[in-house]
Amino acid sequence: MSSGMPPEYGLAPPLHEVPRSPKWPWVLLLIVALLAVGSVAFGPRVVEAVQRQLSEESAEDPVMSVRAQPSPATAPGVARKTVVFEVTGTGEAFNITATVGSTVRNPMNVPLPWTQTIEVPAGEPSASVMLVVVAGPDGAEVHGKYTIDGKTVREGKASGPYGVLTITDS
Missing domain, CATH: 2.60.60 (Lipoxygenase-1)
Structure with a gap:
């Protein structure tokens, strides 16, 4: 095809592949963001529930005394x-x-x-x-x-x- 004729039509030669950026950092970032949002949204509720449970237990038995056998x-x-x-x-x-x-x-x-x-x-x-x-x-x-x-x-x-x-x- 060096006879001065244009190249034949057809498929273009393959181009080099563009490297893709890894997806794992984005997945990790999404998980961390969801945990942070969940902690902010539900953290106070969890703390209040634990405090309520502990105060109910302390109301039932405000002072706990554990003693060994008398010597x-x-x-x-x-x-x-x-x-x-x-x-x-x-x-x-x-x-x-x-x-x-x-x-x-x-x-x-x-x-x-x-x-x-x-x-x-x-x-x-x-x-x-x-x-x-x-x-x-x-x-x-x-x-x-x-x-x-x-x-x-x-x-x-x-x-x-x-x-x-x-x-x-x-």
């Missing part, structure tokens, strides 16, 4: 040590958990200030002490401390919506 050291007349938990702040604490050994106090939606006294046998070996406070949804600052026989052992503070304060004896 000879718990007999009347045995020296005791007094642990006092104090939580101050404004508004309400969403949850407070005060633990001494096997004794647990766990009230919900607690108006502040709050104080709880727990007595344990003075000779009880390694009775661990712990205070966990979850601030309310208003984000107010909460202060917590515990004393043993009148002496402040540990203290701390937390703030922000549902901020958590944890104080332990270790």
